[in-house]
Amino acid sequence: MESKLIQPWWLLKFSLFLVSNLRNWVNAEPQVPCYFIFGDSLSDSGNNNNLNTLAKVNYMPYGIDFPRGPTGRFSNGRNMQDAIVELLGFEEYIIPFAKAKGKSILKGVNYASGSAGIRNESGRQLGTCVPFNEQIRNHKTIISRITQILGDDSSAKKLLNQCIYAVQIGSNDYINNYFKPKFYNTSDQYTPEQFAVVLVEQFSKQIKALYNDGARKLALFGIGLIGCTPNAIAVYGTNGSACVEKLNNAAQVFNERLISLVDELNTNLTDAKFTYLNPSGTSTANSLGFTVTNASCCELGSDGELCVPNSEPCANRSGYVFWDGMHTSDAWNEVIATEAYSTQSASQAYPLNIQNLAQLQINNGGKNHRWSVIGENSPNTLYSDSI
DSSP states (O other), X not given: OOOBOOOOTTGGGSOHHHHHHOOOOTTOOOSSSOEEXXXXXXXXXXXXXXXXXXXXXXXXXXXXXXTTSOSSBSSSSOOHHHHHHHHTTOSBOOOBGGGOOGGGGGGOOBOOOTTOOSSTTTTGGGBOOOOHHHHHHHHHHHHHHHHXXXXXXXXXXXXXXXXXXXXXXXXXXXXXXXXXXXXXXXXXXXXXXXXXXXXHHHHHHHHHHHHHTTOOEEEEEOOOOGGGSHHHHHHHOOTTSSSOHHHHHHHHHHHHHHHHHXXXXXXXXXXXXXXXXXXXXXXXXXXXXXXXXEEESSOBOTTSSSBOTTOOXXXXXXXXXXXXXXXXXXXXXXXXXXXXXXXXXXXXEESOOHHHHXXXXXXXXXXXXXXXXSSTTOTTOSOOSOO
């Protein structure tokens, strides 16, 4: 059983912007019946713990601010998906596939795996992982279990049609593939523009596979500012810039292709709704009380990526954007989760934010699908009636 949700320790001294957007999770009815998570270490909640890989963090100081301590989350506390789950009103975090059993799977499953990518080979230099294709196969297994629990295909389909499917993957196809020429030849085969085309073509097929298995509300997260991590800055240097521009530029090309894919999917698959989310956010870190934006809170190992086991992290964890050399802190994850959930900016959520996506329901079947917002007086409605 996953941990009950608690308010993070730093919340009382955090921005009023965040406080005003937090739900009272205790005994709240979730806005959607289930939430499925696909992705990499940004979302992994323990699926890598028993794999033969360097990409696992089931040790202190990871989880120092999480109720159950180290769980395999690449953070001092929650990851971004955990924070979104809170905002949606779930009473417990979504269970990882590695521990999924019983009726808990009716609330959703987290399939994310550290170092995983859209391409099967991405991240393999670190050891075993569960790439997106395999995560989709694992979801088929869960669908079979859900069907058994509910008794028939029709009931399972009805449930799955109401769930949100959150997909945040692609970073490792760059930082642990394209920009690792020692292990992979993709940078010899493709320019960054060509590689983005190849990636998004494969990603499109994978998303359509989820659609064919019943997904109808899909939140597709872009790649964040991979050139701004402490590790990227240390490895590549910045030539006077704040971040490593070649990494961020490559991510931007991918994101632009992803936004075009969202348009295409919404045009062609009208009985489903797809939306793009920008995981970088727009908030200025300094204005929210973050004092360190380019260094890790914990002591890093020789790889410059993960925390040294059992090391003592910084005391002011709410002041750091980054927890380790690659992954953001619990405090920053709250910021970007809140933006994904409630932003009204089309550059951050297109065409819907998570809250609006949760509120959507389909009114009738057939060829002309009409969508409406659950709750007629929603103050944050971006779309209503027919879309």
